[in-house]
Amino acid sequence: MRLLKKIFSKNSRPTEGGNFFVAVEKIVGFKPVNIRFYEKAFTHRSSNKTDDKGNPLNYERLEFLGDSMLSSVIAAHLYKEAPLGDEGYLTKMRSKIVSREHLNELGRDLHLIDLVESKVPPSHFGENIHGNIFEALVGAIFLDKGYVGCEQFIYQKVIIPYVDIARLEGKVISYKSLVIEWCQKEKKLFHFDIFDDNGNDGQKYFGVKLSIDDKVVAKSRATSKKKAEEIASKRAYFAFQEKINKI
Structure with missing residues (x-):
């Protein structure tokens, strides 16, 4: 092609x-x-x-x-x-x-x-x-x-x-949705803390910290806020996979 x-x-x-x-x-x-x-x-x-x-x-x-x-x-x-x-x-x-x-x-x-x-x-x-x-x-x-x-x-x-x-x-299309659904059903507090995280290459990046019950459980960095949130959510998903899959 x-x-x-x-x-x-x-x-x-x-x-x-x-x-x-x-x-x-x-x-x-x-x-x-x-x-x-x-x-x-x-x-x-x-x-x-x-x-x-x-x-x-x-x-x-x-x-x-x-x-x-x-x-x-x-x-x-x-x-x-x-x-x-x-x-x-x-x-x-x-x-x-x-x-x-x-x-x-x-x-x-x-x-x-x-x-x-x-x-x-x-x-x-x-x-x-x-x-x-x-x-x-x-x-x-x-x-x-x-x-x-x-x-x-x-x-x-x-x-x-x-x-x-x-x-x-078995395909997951949004780890963020899965994590949020789990937190809501389990009555857990969650929060995405987003901040600028620019590097030396001139590209604009965003950093994200995902906290659950006031504890940071995952961090990520990407060129958009949405991507950074999804990456952090994916990492959180695998950290709590066994519990999340029970919902």
């Missing part, structure tokens, strides 16, 4: 025989009917493009649509494949499949960022750009090929290679 960088040129986007068309075809596995949907799916808001009515032309509305389509197709698959699962079980399993972490992984695997048109360099994109573009691509496929075509793409790229229900049952 790294060949995509070599064959892509923003100047060739509009034509069916152009490099952008070829790159999209390689990703989705079929010839797009209306390439314009895909151009929009790979356009970052920094490009400041608008249509003839002045409406923004970027992937954000397609991202919303793709998120809904993913949830719909995954929900239908789980409903059929897990007949004994109740509503709570099915919701939790769907959340694991369409988690931000997993969608980012899918976007990275397909090297979608290589096709993004933007006025800012890729290094300025947040980590979630990969999953956002994947969702936008799903939205574009729905508009271009309808529900059946969109469903086929999701099965090929998400369900068949990644959805193993037995494995997913």
